[in-house]
Amino acid sequence: MLSYESMTERQRELYDQVKNADGELHLNCKQIGVAEAQAIAEALKVNRTLTDLNLNVNLIGDAGAQAIAEALKVNTTLTVLFLGGTQIGDIGALAIAEALKVNTTLTALSLGNNQIGDAGAQAFAEALKANTMLTELTLDWNQIGDAGAQAFAEALKANTTLTQLQLDFNQIGEVGMQAIAEALQVNKTLTLLYLKENRFGDVGAQAIAEALKVNTTLTELRLNDNQIGDGGACAIAEALKVNKTVTRLSLDRNCIGSVGSQAFDEARKGNCRCQVDVRDQINPLAFSLLPRLASAEDIQAVLGMLTGGLELENQPVYLPALPTEIAELIMEEAHYWQGVAKTNRRTTKVTVPQGDSIRVKVIQVVRFWRERPSITGYWVFNLTVRDEQGAVRHECTVHPTFVESNLALATFWPASHPIIRQMREGWQVQASVTSNNMMCESLYVGYVDRQ
Helix, strand or coil, X not given: CCCCCCCCHHHHHHHHHHHCCCEEEECCCCCCCHHHHHHHHHHHCXXXXXXXXXXXCCCCXXXXXXXXXXXXXXXXXXXXXXXXXXXCCHHHHHHHHHHHCCCCCCCEXXXXXXXXXXXXXXXXXXXHHHCCCCCEEECCCCCCCHHHHHHHHHHHHHCXXXXXXXXXXXXXXXXXXXXXXXXXXXXCCCCEEECCCCCCHHHHHHHHHHHHCCCCCCCEEECCCCCCCHHHHHHHXXXXXXXXXXXXXXXXXXXXXXXHHHHHHHHHHCCCCCEEECCCCCXXXXXXXXXXXXXXXXXXXXXXXXXXCCECCCCCCECCCCCHHHHHHHHHHCCCCEEEEEEECCCEEEECCCCCCEEEEEEEEEEEECCCCCCHHHHCEEEEEECCCCCEEEEEEECCEXXXXXXXXXXXXXXXXXXXXXCCCCCEEEEECCCCCEEEXXXXXXXXXXX
């Protein structure tokens, strides 16, 4: 416990401000770090009148989040808490989730733009099974994948108070979306669900279409930027002929063509009263141009064939098994790599994953505009490479190759950009946007793991 006497002048100032606050208090963008967050937490333990606290865009981190979590276990007045952009990861998320199991006043919690992954999401999901007060949870701009989505799906089957869940800008794929869709078939309280800019495509859209046929509470659904094509659009359109509660559905910047658009037109001719947004659809080539990411199973399968011999069709003999070193060299030269990719409409960043033996082999950028920019300078791809400390190690400009009139591709090889050979764990690649006309950009970093 932090005593008032041991606090710095800055800590005391914040402690007094929070202790005496009444109603709303905005402390966003105040350069609040761990020490200051600990002082705020101590004040929250004794304050009896503060209801809304905004701590967005500070440097609280996991340690500061843990202190605030302890305060939430005893605070009896706070109803709204904003902790977006505060550098909180899974450790801080776990602490806050534990506090939610006993807190009896908080109704809205925002933790967007942090570094919360599946472990943090799973902790919040467990908390939702016990918490009976929280109605709004925002976790957009984090790193939640299928495992976290599956955990939330289980929570939605049991929770009876949450009405709004925002999971925009995460990494939820087909498996996670199918689990959430299954939960929506039994959930009776959720009215707003945001899943913009994830990665579940037609399979996820078709799953949620089945849920919409039986769900009777959801009123607003955002599925923008998920590479949904005509198949997913047609399934959702059919569901809207049956669903009577969804009033707003966002499907902007997907890959829906004339068939999907016509399906929504047909749905509107019936009893469908839902407002469906399908603006600015993206050419599917913008996604198919990027290499398919090789899974660990893919790599092991190919390596096994190369080192164990491969039976040729119509020939009852085996190729001689190759030494592992030669097999690995063949795979590397054949571009059979693992990789990490990110698609965005703004500045796109990708971080080289953990692994001392990772070696980056290529960087590829695909960009799609509403229409080909009239100014040549807007075609340019600007790339910045930073090391694990955030220092700029390389900047370059490349004119891309146009695959179609408004779809361009640029590939960065070590031969022309030697910095690629130096890239290691934690290094970051950033592709910057120079045109507001751009609809999406995909950034891919391909690598091999020599382990």
